[in-house]
Every structure is written in structure tokens, then in C-alpha cells.
Amino acid sequence: MAITRQHFMVGDIKAAAPGPVISQVVTHNDTVYLAGIVTLPPNPDDDVRTQTRKVLQRIDELLASEGTDKSKILSAQVWLADMDTFAEHNEIWNEWVDPDNPPVRVCVEARLAHPDFLVEIQVTAAR
Amino acid sequence: MAITRQHFMVGDIKAAAPGPVISQVVTHNDTVYLAGIVTLPPNPDDDVRTQTRKVLQRIDELLASEGTDKSKILSAQVWLADMDTFAEHNEIWNEWVDPDNPPVRVCVEARLAHPDFLVEIQVTAAR
Amino acid sequence: MAITRQHFMVGDIKAAAPGPVISQVVTHNDTVYLAGIVTLPPNPDDDVRTQTRKVLQRIDELLASEGTDKSKILSAQVWLADMDTFAEHNEIWNEWVDPDNPPVRVCVEARLAHPDFLVEIQVTAAR
Numbered sequence: 186m187a188i189t190r191q192h193f194m195v196g197d198i199k200a201a202a203p204g205p206v207i208s209q210v211v212t213h214n215d216t217v218y219l220a221g222i223v224t225l226p227p228n229p230d231d232d233v234r235t236q237t238r239k240v241l242q243r244i245d246e247l248l249a250s251e252g253t254d255k256s257k258i259l260s261a262q263v264w265l266a267d268m269d270t271f272a273e274h275n276e277i278w279n280e281w282v283d284p285d286n287p288p289v290r291v292c293v294e295a296r297l298a299h300p301d302f303l304v305e306i307q308v309t310a311a312r
Numbered sequence: 313m314a315i316t317r318q319h320f321m322v323g324d325i326k327a328a329a330p331g332p333v334i335s336q337v338v339t340h341n342d343t344v345y346l347a348g349i350v351t352l353p354p355n356p357d358d359d360v361r362t363q364t365r366k367v368l369q370r371i372d373e374l375l376a377s378e379g380t381d382k383s384k385i386l387s388a389q390v391w392l393a394d395m396d397t398f399a400e401h402n403e404i405w406n407e408w409v410d411p412d413n414p415p416v417r418v419c420v421e422a423r424l425a426h427p428d429f430l431v432e433i434q435v436t437a438a439r
Numbered sequence: 440m441a442i443t444r445q446h447f448m449v450g451d452i453k454a455a456a457p458g459p460v461i462s463q464v465v466t467h468n469d470t471v472y473l474a475g476i477v478t479l480p481p482n483p484d485d486d487v488r489t490q491t492r493k494v495l496q497r498i499d500e501l502l503a504s505e506g507t508d509k510s511k512i513l514s515a516q517v518w519l520a521d522m523d524t525f526a527e528h529n530e531i532w533n534e535w536v537d538p539d540n541p542p543v544r545v546c547v548e549a550r551l552a553h554p555d556f557l558v559e560i561q562v563t564a565a566r
Contacts, residue, residue: 188511188565190540205529206536207544211513213470213565216340218514221545257315259338260345260436264547268423275332282333286317290334291348291434293391294423296522296548307545309514311315311340343467384442386465387472387563395550402459409460413444417461418475418561420518421550438442438467 188213191250210247217251217310219244221264227301233270236303237277244308253312256286263292264305274304315340318377337374344378344437346371348391354428360397363430364404371435380439383413390419391432401431442467445504464501471505471564473498475518481555487524490557491531498562507566510540517546518559528558 191210211218224231224239231239248254265274271292282288288308297305318337338345351358351366358366375381392401398419409415415435424432445464465472478485478493485493502508519528525546536542542562551559 188513188540205544205546206533206538207515207541209543211543213513218543218563220543221547259315259340261334262545264545268425271425279333284333286315287334289336289338289345289347289434290332291389291391291432292332292425293348293432298522298525298546305545305547307543309345386442386467388461395552398552406460411460413442414461416463416465416472416474416561417459418516418518418559419459419552420475420559436472 191247210251212251212312215312216259217248217253217312219247219308219310221262221305221307222247223297223299223302223305227299229301231301231303233265233267233273233303234277237274237306238281240304240306241277241281244306248310251312253310255281256283257311258286258288258308259311260309261288261290262307263290264295264297265292266294266297266303268294270303318374337378339378339439342439343386344375344380344439346374346435346437348389348432348434349374350424350426350429350432354426356428358428358430360392360394360400360430361404364401364433365408367431367433368404368408371433375437378439380437382408383410384438385413385415385435386438387436388415388417389434390417391422391424392419393421393424393430395421397430445501464505466505466566469566470513471502471507471566473501473562473564475516475559475561476501477551477553477556477559481553483555485555485557487519487521487527487557488531491528491560492535494558494560495531495535498560502564505566507564509535510537511565512540512542512562513565514563515542515544516561517544518549518551519546520548520551520557522548524557
């Protein structure tokens with residue numbers, strides 16, 4: 186069994202709020218777990234399309250750092266701050282996803298850690 | 313490492329809304345990931361008991377397609393559109409689950425992708 | 440492949456509401472899945488700090504029962520009944536987590552199964 190971790194501490198996403206100590210990526214044998222990714226720092230000018238694009242780009246970077254890529258994503262969970270943005274979110278998702286190798290997915294609405302976060306995505310991949 | 317996928321594209325669950333490109337099932341070695349399952353098409357006449365029954369039947373079918381069954385489910389996540397239906401949902405869950413081999417589970421409330429979806433369930437199983 | 444399970448049935452967390460038949464822990468080969476853990480029975484006098492402390496203590500116990508510990512947690516999901524308690528929750532999380540081996544994490548707001556539940560945490564660990 187081998188576990189590797191890439192650490193970070195979320196900083197001041199809320200004034201006076203301590204961020205949690207978490208890893209961005211944890212790899213266990215050939216399974217790569219990513220944290221829930223949001224756009225940091227939060228930007229009230231970014232709509233859900235822009236935020237989805239940035240989140241997916243960050244996911245690409247994190248997967249690459251573990252020697253894998255979006256064609257090997259197994260599972261994705263998506264939280265939208267407002268389900269009325271489902272269609273806009275999906276437009277960007279569908280441009281990005283590998284059409285021959287899409288993951289399973291869940292997408293539900295949830296209030297996120299900062300009011301300017303419109304989307305959060307967590308993926309698990311093989312490598 | 314072996315990954316297999318069964319694809320589908322969610323169609324018109326909302327008028328004028330593109331559905332996401334996702335798989336229904338992704339199998340990585342001996343772990344089977346299912347998408348979040350809802351009753352398609354959404355039917356406003358189905359109460360949470362009926363929707364839970366249909367979702368669990370669909371999960372049985374998808375597990376069977378990968379050569380496994382509900383006795384090998386490892387983990388389940390349940391989203392209810394209204395937590396006041398927790399008891400009714402659990403009645404159907406408890407009739408269905410293998411009492412000798414229940415999975416771990418989380419159940420929380422969330423607004424789902426369509427207002428007529430009352431329950432969504434995602435499971436991960438061994439095979 | 441080896442699967443082991445530790446069972447339990449949630450009792451009367453709501454008056455007249457049947458609890459779901461689930462396991463607290465399911466272990467598949469070297470991956471340990473825990474149920475979403477809340478403080479049972481719900482206590483309206485416990486604030487989110489106290490509940491987080493109790494939930495994490497219960498997670499420690501369950502991990503120990505499978506021969507593992509918090510340094511091997513791979514992934515965590517946190518649901519807060521009120522995202523305004525994010526900072527208080529994180530204080531307790533940060534005191535508890537192994538700073539050299541933090542898991543990936545998601546934290547979103549959700550209505551939980553009982554109004555006195557302020558936090559629910561689910562983890563997956565290696566062993």
C-alpha cells in the first residue's frame with residue numbers, strides 16, 4: 186500500500202474564518218482523490234460558466250501532477266449554489282469532458298463555503 | 313488496471329437544458345461506481361416511495377450489468393428533495409437492502425436537478 | 440476480494456420514523472468506508488464545536504476497530520446544517536486532523552436528518 190498526499194491550507198476565504206487543513210490530492214495505490222475544487226480567491230464577477238471552466242482547468246492540473254488525466258476520471262460530484270445554473274454549467278462540462286470516457290456523476294444544489302462560490306467539483310480518478 | 317464504462321447522455325430533463333455527458337457505470341478493477349440515479353423521465357405523480365422503488369430497481373439492473381448485486385454495495389449516498397420524506401424513503405430502502413450486507417450510507421437534503429425528482433441515490437459496489 | 444461489515448440500525452432519531460438499515464463500517468480489501476457520522480442521540484444543547492468533537496471521536500473509534508487511524512484517511516465529506524458555522528467547525532477539525540496527513544475534503548451545507556444535527560462527516564480511509 187502506498188499513499189501520497191499534496192498538502193495545502195485554505196487561507197482566508199472568509200474574513201476571520203480559519204480554513205480547514207486538507208490535502209488537494211491524495212493518491213492511494215492507483216486511485217487519486219481530489220479535494221472539492223472551487224475558484225480561489227472567490228470572484229463575484231465570475232459567472233457559473235467561468236467558474237466551471239476555472240475549476241475544471243485546476244482539476245486538469247491536479248490530475249497531471251499525479252500522472253493521470255480526465256480520461257481516467259471514475260466519479261465526479263458537482264455542487265451548484267443555484268440549480269437554475271444547471272444548463273450553463275453543463276455546457277462547459279460537456280465541452281471539457283472526454284466524450285469517450287465520461288465519469289459517473291452526481292449534481293445537486295448546496296450552499297457553499299463562500300457566497301461567491303457558484304460551483305464546487307470533486308473527482309476521483311484512476312492512474 | 314482495467315476501466316470499463318457504460319455511457320449515456322441525459323436528455324431533456326429540463327426544457328431547453330442540455331444534460332451532462334456522463335456514464336451510468338464506471339468499473340475500475342473490482343470497484344463499480346454508479347451515477348446518481350433518479351427516475352427518468354420525472355413524473356410529478358410519483359411520491360417518494362414510488363421513486364425510491366424505481367431508483368433501487370434501476371440500481372439492481374446496473375449492478376447486474378457489471379456482474380454484481382446489492383449484497384456487494386459498499387457505500388451509498390442519498391439526497392432527498394425534502395427531508396420530511398426521510399421515514400417514507402427508509403421504509404422502501406429497508407425492504408430492499410440486504411439485511412446481512414447493508415452498505416454505509418449518508419442521507420442529506422438537497423435541491424435536485426428537476427423539481428419532480430424527490431430522491432437521488434448513488435452507490436459504489438464491489439464485484 | 441474480502442468485504443467485512445459492521446452493522447447497526449439507526450433507531451428513533453425522529454419520532455415515528457424508521458431509521459435506515461445500514462453499516463457503520465464496510466471494509467473492501469484495504470479501503471475502509473465509514474457511514475456519515477452524527478452525534479447520537481441528537482442533543483439540542485451541543486453546539487457545532489461539541490458535535491464536531493464527538494463525531495471525530497466516533498470516527499477515531501470506528502477506524503481503530505478496523506486497524507487503521509486518522510493518519511490514513513483518504514477523503515472526507517462534511518455537511519454543515521448552517522454554513523455560518525464553517526469557522527467554528529474548522530477550528531475543531533484543525534485541532535484533530537493529522538497535519539502531516541490531511542485527507543482531501545468537501546464541505547457543503549445541507550439540511551440533515553434531524554434538526555438538532557449540526558454536522559455530519561463521512562470518511563474513507565486506507566488500512
